[in-house]
Amino acid sequence: MTRALNTIWGIVLAAGSGTRLAEATQGERKQYLEYKSAPLFWHCARTFSRVARVKGLVFVFPPEDVPTMEKRLRQYFKSEDLGLKWTIVAGGARRQDSVRHGLTALPKDCGGVLVHDSARPFVAPRIITDLIASLDTGARGVIPAIPVTDTVKQVTAGTVAETLDRSELVAVQTPQAFETVLLKQAHEQAEAEGWDVTDDASMVERLTTVSVIPGEARNIKITVPDDLKYLETTKTTVPCVGWGYDVHRFGGSNDRPLVLGGVPIAGSTTIVAHSDGDVLLHALMDAMLGTFGGGDIGRHFPDTDPAFKGADSSVLLREVLSMAEEAGVHFVHTDLTIITQSPKLAPHADQITKNVCRLLGLERHQVNFKATTEEKMGFTGAKKGIKAVASVTGLRDL
Known part of the structure; x- marks a missing residue:
């Protein structure tokens, strides 16, 4: 039956x-x-x-x-x-x-x-x-x-x-x-x-x-x-990987200056954003949160909250680092990519890499930064905006 x-x-x-x-x-x-x-x-x-x-x-x-x-x-x-x-x-x-x-x-x-x-x-x-x-x-x-x-x-x-x-x-x-x-x-x-x-x-x-x-x-x-x-448990360390993505529109003269990886990018390019609009750190934070099931930055730092208006993303990243530490995660590597038609980021690559190393407490060989275009296709190719992707590798104690 x-x-x-x-x-x-x-x-x-x-x-x-x-x-x-x-x-x-x-x-x-x-x-x-x-x-x-x-x-x-x-x-x-x-x-x-x-x-x-x-x-x-x-x-x-x-x-x-x-x-x-x-x-x-x-x-x-x-x-x-x-x-x-x-x-x-x-x-x-x-x-x-x-x-x-x-x-x-x-x-x-x-x-x-x-x-x-x-x-x-x-x-x-x-x-x-x-x-x-x-x-x-x-x-x-x-x-x-x-x-x-x-x-x-x-x-x-x-x-x-x-x-x-x-x-x-x-x-x-x-x-x-x-x-x-x-x-x-x-x-x-x-x-x-x-x-x-x-x-x-x-x-x-x-x-x-x-x-x-x-x-x-x-x-x-x-x-x-x-x-x-x-x-009785023996501490076990396991690898964990997070992936992050973020995008921002380019703005006009009254919008925010472009900042990437905590580094100001000199020039006329501006960003439409509630916080400082650091698209690279935003993608990085989402990837970090992903290593321990922490959601996304929109949950922790909503753009509807006046407290985060103009917020320095480097400060927000320190908050995410604290969450990761509480979850038993420490980071060992990150791979970062900016996709944009302009401005040219090659002159800023070393400074961005060094600053991300400083923010995460990692060595130079543990941080990889690169920038690319989409061959004038899509909204980045039309110079309407900028996007970033990030992958992060961490080790978590269970």
Whole structure:
């Protein structure tokens, strides 16, 4: 049977006390531990956001933390919009109580729900996609699991009672996926009959069959102090490249003098611009912003803002350098091209190159500047304007 559940939401459980880790973490709850500058629960949210079928998340936190975490989540979603709806609820005394509270916050049209422990920050989008696909093909409940590789023995009173057949054993992971109505029914019955379980599948198994998909060994749960080693990161440096483009019209006698790369270009040529109109630095800044997903200069220095009227682009570039530094990027090379029919820029090339080197803190061999024409074609060929392109290579620490 093939069907497509109308709306899928996730429940991120972050309400645990983490008693087994308390001493090793100086009392900090494990869901708030940071990995690569973000708490574990946010890494889980990021992974859910990479699966198109997931429309929203319910975050479950300890009751006393809810006001603080709501403010914190608003800030996270403001700075990194995951494209998901979200809400927050208070957890309960047991894991199953927290899940039950989370279920009450789901929208009425939620056909399928995935319940995930925030202490599993390394879950892959593939697992979530496969869980949803299994629901779509008829499963009412489905869980990820990996084979047990060690020999498992049942022990009673300090002696071996039985050696279990490990070919029939698996280690279960989260997220676990269910039809929403089924999981709600299971929790209602568990509450009424006093069931005490360790995962949601244990409830649903009493009502219907639960399917299994392959999990991943990497999808570990941070549980005991030794697991904290998985949160230790070695700084990795990766290359990043940005590309920028800018254009300005030539003006009349009342417009701004031509400046390129922070260097005034003597002559009668002027530029129509809100700031100083340095087309070369504008392209360069856009390329720099591109290395770390920083948008463009129009977002940071809009031409509708009087504060930037006549602004020195060299000053704006220093602002972009600060943004790059905060993002962990340092620049190692730039290649710059001016396209214009006039004026002739060969006499200014060395000075422009030296000034860009100074602005970026780079050596001469790390900055390449050139100028060309378009053989009298287009608006530059008609001497109506000037344009610039820039590519920037950076190194980013992750």
